[in-house]
Amino acid sequence: MIPKKIEEAFNRQIKHELESAYLYLSMAAYFDEAGFPGMARWMRAQVQEELTHAMRFFKHILERGGEVKLQPLSVLGEKWDSPQAAFEAAYEHEKFITGTIHELVKLAQNEGDFASNSLLQWFVDEQIEEEESTLKIAQDLKLVGGDGRGILMLDRELGQRTFVLPPELAAFYAQGTGANP
Ligand SMILES: [Fe+2]
Ligand SMILES: [Fe+2]
Numbered sequence: 001m002i003p004k005k006i007e008e009a010f011n012r013q014i015k016h017e018l019e020s021a022y023l024y025l026s027m028a029a030y031f032d033e034a035g036f037p038g039m040a041r042w043m044r045a046q047v048q049e050e051l052t053h054a055m056r057f058f059k060h061i062l063e064r065g066g067e068v069k070l071q072p073l074s075v076l077g078e079k080w081d082s083p084q085a086a087f088e089a090a091y092e093h094e095k096f097i098t099g100t101i102h103e104l105v106k107l108a109q110n111e112g113d114f115a116s117n118s119l120l121q122w123f124v125d126e127q128i129e130e131e132e133s134t135l136k137i138a139q140d141l142k143l144v145g146g147d148g149r150g151i152l153m154l155d156r157e158l159g160q161r162t163f164v165l166p167p168e169l170a171a172f173y174a175q176g177t178g179a180n181p
Contacts, residue, residue, distance in 0.1 A: 041161060
């Protein structure tokens with residue numbers, strides 16, 4: 001059985017991950033409107049990834065007999081002045097998410113909840129990647145500055161990104177926890 005405190009904190013984290021999806025969805029719209037289809041595609045892939053982050057917590061709560069309580073999202077939809085500003089905002093947001101994951105690790109360890117701690121270690125590693133990728137793109141955009149050709153090349157490169165649903169989540173989407181056949 002999942003400890004009550006962890007259940008509450010994981011429900012809050014589902015909200016944070018869905019807020020991430022919501023933020024990146026508004027960035028995807030901004031990039032399409034501003035004429036950067038590659039960056040829009042990169043962000044649409046990121047939206048799908050954030051949904052899987054939420055689903056990892058969702059699945060964990062259910063598998064351990066807890067209750068999923070979805071909460072209203074804080075509105076994050078907005079517009080940005082430039083692609084660089086958008087990716088800088090994405091990087092700032094990921095730093096915030098890293099902080100929330102680290103708080104969850106402390107909580108799981110205080111509660112002696114080894115199962116949650118194990119799930120969270122995946123997120124600790126994932127946040128390194130999330131911060132690194134958004135920071136790298138923000139820095140590349142800063143480097144090319146106002147050079148239209150440079151931005152175009154970067155847009156093409158980012159448009160190569162594809163999203164693959166991790167097998168463990170594909171199985172959960174298809175079959176649920178398997179607890180109630
Ligand atoms: Fe995330
Ligand atoms: Fe990622």
